[in-house]
Amino acid sequence: xxxxxxxxxxxxxxxxxxxxxxxxxxxxxxxxxxxxxxxxxxxxxxxxxxxxxxxxxxxxxxxxxxxxxxxxxxxxxxxxxxxxxxxxxxxxxxxxxxxxxxxxxxxxxxxxxxxxxxxxxxxxxxxxxxxxxxxxxxxxxxxxxxxxxxxxxxxxxxxxxxxxxxxxxxxxxxxxxxxxxxxxxx
Amino acid sequence: xxxxxxxxxxxxxxxxxxxxxxxxxxxxxxxxxxxxxxxxxxxxxxxxxxxxxxxxxxxxxxxxxxxxxxxxxxxxxxxxxxxxxxxxxxxxxxxxxxxxxxxxxxxxxxxxxxxxxxxx
Numbered sequence: 001x002x003x004x005x006x007x008x009x010x011x012x013x014x015x016x017x018x019x020x021x022x023x024x025x026x027x028x029x030x031x032x033x034x035x036x037x038x039x040x041x042x043x044x045x046x047x048x049x050x051x052x053x054x055x056x057x058x059x060x061x062x063x064x065x066x067x068x069x070x071x072x073x074x075x076x077x078x079x080x081x082x083x084x085x086x087x088x089x090x091x092x093x094x095x096x097x098x099x100x101x102x103x104x105x106x107x108x109x110x111x112x113x114x115x116x117x118x119x120x121x122x123x124x125x126x127x128x129x130x131x132x133x134x135x136x137x138x139x140x141x142x143x144x145x146x147x148x149x150x151x152x153x154x155x156x157x158x159x160x161x162x163x164x165x166x167x168x169x170x171x172x173x174x175x176x177x178x179x180x181x182x183x184x185x186x
Numbered sequence: 187x188x189x190x191x192x193x194x195x196x197x198x199x200x201x202x203x204x205x206x207x208x209x210x211x212x213x214x215x216x217x218x219x220x221x222x223x224x225x226x227x228x229x230x231x232x233x234x235x236x237x238x239x240x241x242x243x244x245x246x247x248x249x250x251x252x253x254x255x256x257x258x259x260x261x262x263x264x265x266x267x268x269x270x271x272x273x274x275x276x277x278x279x280x281x282x283x284x285x286x287x288x289x290x291x292x293x294x295x296x297x298x299x300x301x302x303x304x305x306x
Contacts, residue, residue, distance in 0.1 A: 015259060019252055026251070030243040035236070044244055048251050055255050056262075119239055122232050141233040166197035169226060172233075173197075177225055 007067050010058050018058065022051055025068055029075055035138045036079035038127040042086070049078040076139055076153040083131045125175045129168055136161055137168035187212045192219050200226040 001009070001017070003024070009017035026047075033046040053074050061070055126134055135154060139145040140161075151161040192212045195205040199213065200223060213219045 015256075018255070022252060022255070023248065026248050027240050027243060030247070031239075031241040034241040040244060043241075044247055047243075047247065048254050051251050051255060052258050055258060118232065119235060123236060123239075126236075137233070141230055142236045144234075144237075162198070169197040169200070169229065170194075173225060173229055176229065 003067055004063070007058075007061065007063060011061065018055060021067060025071055028068065029071055032072060032075050032138070032143065033079060035123075035126060035142065036076065036135050037082060038129075038131065038134060042079075042082055046075065046079045046082050049082070050075040053078060072139075072143060072145065073149060073153050076135070076145075076150070079135065080154045083135070086131075122172070122176065125172055128175070129171060133164050133168035133171065136164040137172070140165050141169075189216060189218055192216070193222055196223050196226050199223060200230060 001020070003021070006017045006021050006024075010021060029050060030043060030047050033043040033050065034040060037043045037046055050071065054071055057074070061067070126138065129137070132154075136150055139150045139153075140147070147158050147161050147165075151158045154161065156164075187208050189212075192209050195209050196213075196219070199205045199209070204210075213223060
C-alpha cells in the first residue's frame, strides 16, 4: 500500500494502516523531536504525544499536504507544548542568554560542512541554543517549513518567528566561526 | 551604512528578504560583508544537510508508542460506547430502582396490614 492508501484506510479507523504509517515515519519523527527538544528524554515524550494527536486527528486530515508534513506540524506543536511544560516545572532557563559551550567549534564550517564531524558539531550547537530559538531554526532551516506554518504551530506571530530565526542564525554563526576561522573561511 | 549595521541584517538577507537599498548596495561593494554573507549561506547549506541525518530512536520506543495508541484507541472506543449507551444504562438503573422501591413498599404495607388484623 502506498502512503495515500494507508492514510485513507487510517482515516476510516483502520489501526493496522495507521500503525504502518507510524512505522514508516517513526525515525523521521523521532529525529525531528530530538532536534526540537535538544534531548532524548523529551523527544520520547514528544514522539508519543505527536502520534497520539495524529491518531485522534487523522479523521480531520484532508490530505492536501503530505502526511509527513502534517506530522511535522503536529510534532512541532507537541514539542512547543513540551517546552512550555518544562518551562513551568523547571528552573532551567529558556531565555536568550546563551554561552557557547564548545569553543573548539571554530573550524566547523570553514573546514568542510560535508564532514560527519561538522554535522555532529552543528547538531551540538543546535542543542545548545535556547529552546525557543532552536525550534524556529530547526523547522525553517532544517525542515524547510514556512514562517507562517512555524508561527501557527508555535503559537507566535510571523514577525516573532523571523526575529527568532535571525537571532538563532547569528548565535550559530558566532559558535561556528571565530575571528581565526573567519580569515580562512572564505 | 557601516559594516556592523549591515552585519545585523545578513541573517535576513541570506534568505533573500529585502533589507533596504542602502544595505544591499553596501554588500555589493564590501568584501568583508560579502564574506560574512557567504558564511551564512554555508551555515544554511549545512543545516539543510541535517535533514537526512537521522537520530537513532530509543530502543523499544516504537513498541511503546504503538501500545500507547492502542490504549488511547481502546479508551476512546470505551468512551464512545459508554456515551452511546449512557441513556439506556441510566434508564435501566432507574427502572430497576423504582421496581425495587415499589416491591418494598408493597411488602411493608402488606406486613403492616397483617399485623393490624392479628392485633384486632
